[in-house]
Amino acid sequence: MDILFKILIDPFLQMGSAPDLLVQTIWEGFVTGVLYALIALGFVLIFKASGVFNFAQGIMVVFAGLTLVGLYEMGLPAPIALIVTLLVMYLLAVTIERVVLRPLVNQPDIILFMATFGITYFLIGLGEFIFGGNPKQMISEQLYLPKGSLEFKMLGGFVQLQKIDIAAAVIAMIMIIALALFFQYTRIGRALRAVADSHKAALSVGISLNQIWVIVWFAAGIVALVTGIMWGARSDVSFGLQVIALKALPVLILGGFTSVPGAIIGGLIIGIGEKLGEFYWGPLVGGGIESWLAYCIALFFLLFRPQGLFGDKIIERI
Amino acid sequence: MFYRETGQFKTNYADDMALLPILQDRIGLGIILFVAYVIIPFFGNDFLLSTVMIPFLVFSLAAIGLNILTGFTGLISLGTGAFMGVGAYACYKLSSVFPDLNILLCIVFSGVFSALIGVLFGLPSLRIKGFYLAVATLAAQFFLQWCFVRIPWLYNYNVSGAIEVSQRSIFGVVVTGAKAAPESRYIVMLVLVTLMTWVAANVLSGRIGRAFMAVRDMDIAAELMGIDLLKTKLLAFAFSSFYAGVAGAAMMFIWVGGGEANDSFNINQSFLILFMVIIGGLGSLLGAFLGAAFISSLPTILKFGLPALGIPLAGATAEHLTYILVGGLILFFLVVEPHGLARLWQIGKQKLRMWPFPY
Numbered sequence: 001m002d003i004l005f006k007i008l009i010d011p012f013l014q015m016g017s018a019p020d021l022l023v024q025t026i027w028e029g030f031v032t033g034v035l036y037a038l039i040a041l042g043f044v045l046i047f048k049a050s051g052v053f054n055f056a057q058g059i060m061v062v063f064a065g066l067t068l069v070g071l072y073e074m075g076l077p078a079p080i081a082l083i084v085t086l087l088v089m090y091l092l093a094v095t096i097e098r099v100v101l102r103p104l105v106n107q108p109d110i111i112l113f114m115a116t117f118g119i120t121y122f123l124i125g126l127g128e129f130i131f132g133g134n135p136k137q138m139i140s141e142q143l144y145l146p147k148g149s150l151e152f153k154m155l156g157g158f159v160q161l162q163k164i165d166i167a168a169a170v171i172a173m174i175m176i177i178a179l180a181l182f183f184q185y186t187r188i189g190r191a192l193r194a195v196a197d198s199h200k201a202a203l204s205v206g207i208s209l210n211q212i213w214v215i216v217w218f219a220a221g222i223v224a225l226v227t228g229i230m231w232g233a234r235s236d237v238s239f240g241l242q243v244i245a246l247k248a249l250p251v252l253i254l255g256g257f258t259s260v261p262g263a264i265i266g267g268l269i270i271g272i273g274e275k276l277g278e279f280y281w282g283p284l285v286g287g288g289i290e291s292w293l294a295y296c297i298a299l300f301f302l303l304f305r306p307q308g309l310f311g312d313k314i315i316e317r318i
Numbered sequence: 319m320f321y322r323e324t325g326q327f328k329t330n331y332a333d334d335m336a337l338l339p340i341l342q343d344r345i346g347l348g349i350i351l352f353v354a355y356v357i358i359p360f361f362g363n364d365f366l367l368s369t370v371m372i373p374f375l376v377f378s379l380a381a382i383g384l385n386i387l388t389g390f391t392g393l394i395s396l397g398t399g400a401f402m403g404v405g406a407y408a409c410y411k412l413s414s415v416f417p418d419l420n421i422l423l424c425i426v427f428s429g430v431f432s433a434l435i436g437v438l439f440g441l442p443s444l445r446i447k448g449f450y451l452a453v454a455t456l457a458a459q460f461f462l463q464w465c466f467v468r469i470p471w472l473y474n475y476n477v478s479g480a481i482e483v484s485q486r487s488i489f490g491v492v493v494t495g496a497k498a499a500p501e502s503r504y505i506v507m508l509v510l511v512t513l514m515t516w517v518a519a520n521v522l523s524g525r526i527g528r529a530f531m532a533v534r535d536m537d538i539a540a541e542l543m544g545i546d547l548l549k550t551k552l553l554a555f556a557f558s559s560f561y562a563g564v565a566g567a568a569m570m571f572i573w574v575g576g577g578e579a580n581d582s583f584n585i586n587q588s589f590l591i592l593f594m595v596i597i598g599g600l601g602s603l604l605g606a607f608l609g610a611a612f613i614s615s616l617p618t619i620l621k622f623g624l625p626a627l628g629i630p631l632a633g634a635t636a637e638h639l640t641y642i643l644v645g646g647l648i649l650f651f652l653v654v655e656p657h658g659l660a661r662l663w664q665i666g667k668q669k670l671r672m673w674p675f676p677y
Binding site for chain 1: 656
């Protein structure tokens with residue numbers, strides 16, 4: 001009975017007795033969730049357009065962040081470093097399309113999945129080789145990102161919001177809206193949606209798959225860069241980030257591989273659920289449950305909807 | 319065109335069902351076994367045995383395990399590392415609870431525990447498929463890894479939290495612990511791998527293996543043909559985790575000899591084994607060995623081979639270059655032959671069959 005009380009009732013009593021703490025925890029979960037969602041977003045873009053389970057998205061985040069900071073340290077002013085980084089991400093997209101995707105066209109999914117592992121290893125080595133393996137400070141001031149924190153007095157306590165977190169949430173939202181508009185109203189966006197629907201049909205109306213892939217990987221690269229900046233500004237830019245990027249995977253299965261809104265909502269569910277779980281239920285089992293709780297939340301959802309919350313319905317034909 | 323060897327006729331069903339229907343294959347296998355059992359232990363030095371051969375054997379066992387699941391049944395798993403960990407901890411518990419039990423039995427029985435855990439985490443595979451399943455198996459990876467750290471009972475409440483390998487012997491020869499000679503460890507490992515490969519080859523070519531492959535090719539069709547999906551998928555998970563568990567136990571007890579086990583069974587280990595399976599060739603036992611040989615010897619080759627070629631390597635740079643090279647090689651092999659080294663071998667065999675008249 002005691003253990004049941006501790007699991008089922010006590011955490012909620014704690015929440016009720018200190019609502020400011022609850023709000024703080026939810027806010028932290030929300031911000032982490034936004035960042036998970038950003039990584040998942042880059043992933044969804046690629047999966048939709050080319051059906052590649054891009055494991056390298058996490059390392060692309062690190063790589064973009066590192067390139068930006070590394071270029072700045074080499075003496076380029078911040079705006080130019082930003083532009084050069086974008087160029088680098090474009091080159092990366094072109095190279096990946098040429099070297100990896102084009103020869104592997106029409107191969108089973110798992111082979112392409114493995115190829116993105118190869119890309120991951122390659123980028124880890126390349127990034128460390130060029131910029132060194134030490135964690136770097138993100139150049140947040142030079143990029144005009146806000147610092148410090150706001151405190152609100154509410155619910156009988158204080159809730160502290162870091163300004164950078166607010167900025168991250170706002171920027172993420174702007175980017176998602178921009179992507180949605182881009183997908184909905186531009187020529188390229190329409191082509192992207194056509195490719196996502198069916199490769200063959202898109203080819204038959206004269207859409208160049210290769211071109212689309214470059215664009216999509218570049219778009220994922222831009223998303224990776226923004227994620228890298230935001231995440232880097234919260235902690236620092238290091239290869240440790242790619243482990244955190246693994247957290248984007250449960251977000252994906254929760255939201256569905258093919259859905260942009262799914263990535264966002266999945267990210268928020270995972271982020272908030274994980275923080276709440278760690279804070280209120282974690283101590284019961286000795287803490288550290290953050291590492292797997294996200295997967296269990298996602299698994300639970302999957303048992304009811306095998307294609308994720310917003311994924312395309314899986315139709316099987318014989 | 320499908321050619322067979324000339325002059326080798328099958329006159330009864332037993333011949334047709336034989337594991338190695340071709341004479342050349344039998345001879346080749348005999349030579350490999352002779353080299354493995356006689357030449358390497360007698361003429362190989364300690365370095366070859368303990369840094370090349372034993373890791374290779376351990377990894378090939380794990381790769382066979384994953385290949386059963388991913389290559390034969392078509393279920394992608396990213397939790398192999400954790401299942402190996404289950405084997406290692408189970409073996410540690412078994413060997414400390416039953417100190418008189420033969421260590422080989424401990425290692426094999428630890429696979430049973432791993433299989434049970436595997437079945438448990440295989441349950442979602444009934445509803446979830448493809449990459450959704452792959453990510454779901456990551457839950458096993460992270461959850462089990464967390465258990466290895468947070469449940470002190472698993473490592474007998476010792477302070478370091480590491481697995482301690484005590485000295486055990488079989489027939490009076492020390493095989494585990496600090497005093498075991500590389501030769502004896504190697505032979506034990508080799509016997510284990512030979513036996514388990516033989517079992518796997520037989521199971522996979524029989525009814526169970528065919529059911530696995532039917533599920534891989536299309537599970538709905540397999541179900542219509544009367545294959546029980548629940549049983550088959552769970553059996554594949556059990557079978558695969560059994561091999562992974564034995565590999566993990568062998569890794570801790572025969573290869574590494576104890577230590578901080580949690581780091582050895584992390585997600586990178588799972589990915590590494592998946593690499594082996596893919597590079598070697600999905601759905602091929604030979605592929606498991608080739609992939610394991612390639613991936614497990616790659617760091618050693620790069621470490622000792624590059625300086626020999628005149629490329630000087632300082633510690634950190636070497637590590638970065640290794641990453642770039644491993645990534646590059648994986649991409650290269652995938653682009654050249656997406657179906658793995660085993661397919662290359664098949665193509666070569668086909669060429670030899672028709673040589674010298676290719677038409």
